[in-house]
Amino acid sequence: MNLIVALFPLLCAALVSASASKPALPSNYNNVTGTSSQAFPTDVGFEGNLAYSKPPLMAQTDKLNSTKSRGCFGVELRVEPLNYQKDNATSDDIYRNLGSASVYHSADDLFPETKGYAPLPDQCSLKQVHILHRHGARNPTSGDTSGAGLFGAAVWNASQARKLQASGPLEFLNHWNYSLGAEVLVHQGAQEVFDSGVHHYYQYAKLLEHLKHKPVLRTTSQSRMLDTARYWSLGFFGWDAASKIHLEVLTEQSGQNNSLSPDKSCTNSDNDDYAYGDLLSAEWEKVYTKKPAKRLQKYLKGIELNADLIYGMINLCAFETVVLGNSDFCPLFTKEDFENYEYDIDLQFMGNSGFMNPTGRAQGVGWVVEMLDRMNMTKYDGPISGQNTTLDYNSTYFPVDQKLYADFTHDSVITSVLTALNFKQIGEYLPATKPNPNRRYRASRVTPFAARFVLEVMDCRSDELKGHYLRAKINEAVVPLDKDQGCNPRRDGLCKLENFYQYQLKNAYKHSNYNKACFGKNGTDFSVYGPVRDGTI
Ligand SMILES: *[C@@H]1O[C@H](CO)[C@@H](O)[C@H](O)[C@H]1NC(C)=O
Ligand SMILES: *[C@@H]1O[C@H](CO)[C@@H](O)[C@H](O)[C@H]1NC(C)=O
Ligand SMILES: *[C@@H]1O[C@H](CO)[C@@H](O)[C@H](O)[C@H]1NC(C)=O
Ligand SMILES: *[C@@H]1O[C@H](CO)[C@@H](O)[C@H](O)[C@H]1NC(C)=O
Ligand SMILES: *[C@@H]1O[C@H](CO)[C@@H](O)[C@H](O)[C@H]1NC(C)=O
Ligand SMILES: *[C@@H]1O[C@H](CO)[C@@H](O)[C@H](O)[C@H]1NC(C)=O
Ligand SMILES: *[C@@H]1O[C@H](CO)[C@@H](O)[C@H](O)[C@H]1NC(C)=O
Ligand SMILES: *[C@@H]1O[C@H](CO)[C@@H](O)[C@H](O)[C@H]1NC(C)=O
Ligand SMILES: *[C@@H]1O[C@H](CO)[C@@H](O)[C@H](O)[C@H]1NC(C)=O
Ligand SMILES: *[C@@H]1O[C@H](CO)[C@@H](O)[C@H](O)[C@H]1NC(C)=O
DSSP, X not given: OOHHHHHOTTTTHHHHHHTTTOOOOOSSOTTSTTTSSSSSOSOOSOOOSOBOOOOOOHHHHOXXXXXSOOTTOSSOOOOOOBTTTTTTOOTHHHHTXXXXXXXXOOOTTTOGGGXXXXXXXXXXXXXXXXXXXXXXXXXXOSTXXXXXXXXXXXXXXXXXXXXXXXXXXXXXXXXXXXOOOBSOBOHHHHHHHHHHHHHHHHHHGGGGTTOSSOOEEXXXXXXXXXXXXXXXXXXXXXXXXXXXXXXXXXXXXXXXXXXXXXXXXXXXXXXXXXXXXXHHHHHHHHHHTHHHHHHHHTTEESXXXXXXXXXXXXXXXXXXXXXXXXXXXGGGSBHHHHHHHHHHHHHHHHHHTSTTSTTXXXXXXXXXXXXXXXHHTOOOOOOOSSOOHHHHTSTTTSXXXXXXXXXEEOHHHHHHHHHHTTOGGGOOOOOSSOOOTTOSOOHHHHSSTTOEEEEEEEEEESSSOEEEEEEEEETTEEEOOOGGGTOOOOTTOOEEHHHHHHHHHHHHHHHHTHHHHHHOOBTTTXXXXXXXXXXXX
């Protein structure tokens, strides 16, 4: 069922007709990848609960008269936060702090010791690259019960009851309607991933020379995932990309094994009892939304601004920006509000998918096992941990001879993969009381829209570096590898490939406790009392 449509019967009539061509969900698996009459079908159903937004009209709606350059973006990223002069703040304090709904930007300030980008050392030649990529900017997925949609519902209800009275900075609400869609990739997102395809073409295209078959790229069936893989491929391979690659589409249907959407098979990951991210986020929202609620309530009658609604308003700043191009919600909040919101999203991801979740490692290890096989060019042979073995045992669907791999997935999965790989570099225990401004983990830096985690394998022939080395990058910034990945820390962040590989082979699956963490029962197979520290039970 389309949640948004259920809530906004009148308002959404337009949205429904816009998405009327949506195919019905299939009730069988007879035509999915690996069973269809075509080897690589892309139309396999399971595309999600989609709704299209109203179309933008930014030329009219964007009233910002700024002399600052608009850059190459179509959307408005130049709005300054409330009180920006007093706080010495800039538009970056809004748009870089929107958590996983931030538009793509490189993680240049996440690992200051590696300065964002570093060239490959001399006398090292690149041998192989593994890219794990998030989809680009999309419509919200939170439906009507939280976030942007909840605030939309509150305004709709109040105006239907003729109780809404907004003034001052909130005056716009008197004429405002919720007009976002659900789940589908937006144009900003298409641009992000097309640009990424172009970027990665220049970075790595030579690695695909001499490949004896079409490169297999993998994504999932959800509309935004399929669209992302396609736009990325257009950027990398050109307009006829579809004829140059095999696009493998793994279905996102509950119960299916899918290493790019592991929650579909790892049962406990969908159990609300362990959704510590949601729990901590709710606690933290009660704290930081008080100030803005007090500040804004005096301009609003007919709606009582509670924690959920303030969160929804900041959420609207993020999503209206990417869906409609600009948002009147952005200048309502201060630099501090946006920093607190960013931390809210950090709590959600660390607690639902990262080191603070008991299935954090388990949800990421499926991809890690596959990556290790590709790294060593070893045919897949388990350990079964979320992979669809029917596909992975078959080299048509799981080739290990490519020098470039690109898999498309979700922010939560990238977070879990980093957890499974024991990247304590971004792993922290986050309290719901107060953000540490010097923390190492920020969802807006690790998994903004179109985020990419990249592993580069290289062969080095210098006095200092001999043999195979590995480098890891998050959004172009080099992640300095260290003892938590079995590496001897180096200034350039590189690691001897063998050390990393052996460490992960020995530990990643073992420490995920896959079967117990995913399918075990609390009190019998394990005891979990609250947020964990090590991403497992
Ligand atoms: C798979 O099934 C869905 C839903 O029935 C249908 O829309 C789609 O065209 C089918 N795809 C293939 C490749 O047969
Ligand atoms: C692997 O998949 C291909 C394409 O669907 C199929 O033709 C082949 O029979 C499969 N191989 C095995 C060993 O199942
Ligand atoms: C827009 O900004 C410019 C430069 O600050 C100023 O000269 C101009 O009067 C402004 N226009 C409007 C309509 O506010
Ligand atoms: C304002 O911020 C900029 C950079 O964000 C910094 O260089 C400058 O020192 C700050 N000024 C004050 C008065 O804090
Ligand atoms: C809006 O009204 C509907 C129908 O009365 C109700 O179910 C829903 O909870 C209300 N939502 C908000 C956010 O007030
Ligand atoms: C909001 O929706 C109402 C009812 O459909 C419509 O009359 C109004 O023009 C809309 N307002 C805007 C700003 O789109
Ligand atoms: C594995 O993939 C095959 C082929 O796509 C599919 O028919 C099957 O349902 C999948 N099994 C699971 C458990 O995901
Ligand atoms: C890695 O590949 C080599 C060469 O094919 C093989 O001998 C070795 O067993 C592989 N390692 C693992 C852990 O599979
Ligand atoms: C799916 O995953 C389950 C649980 O890990 C496993 O028992 C089963 O063999 C897998 N099925 C396929 C087709 O990969
Ligand atoms: C797990 O079980 C223990 C008691 O055995 C209980 O105290 C705890 O609250 C349970 N945890 C969850 C998440 O349900």
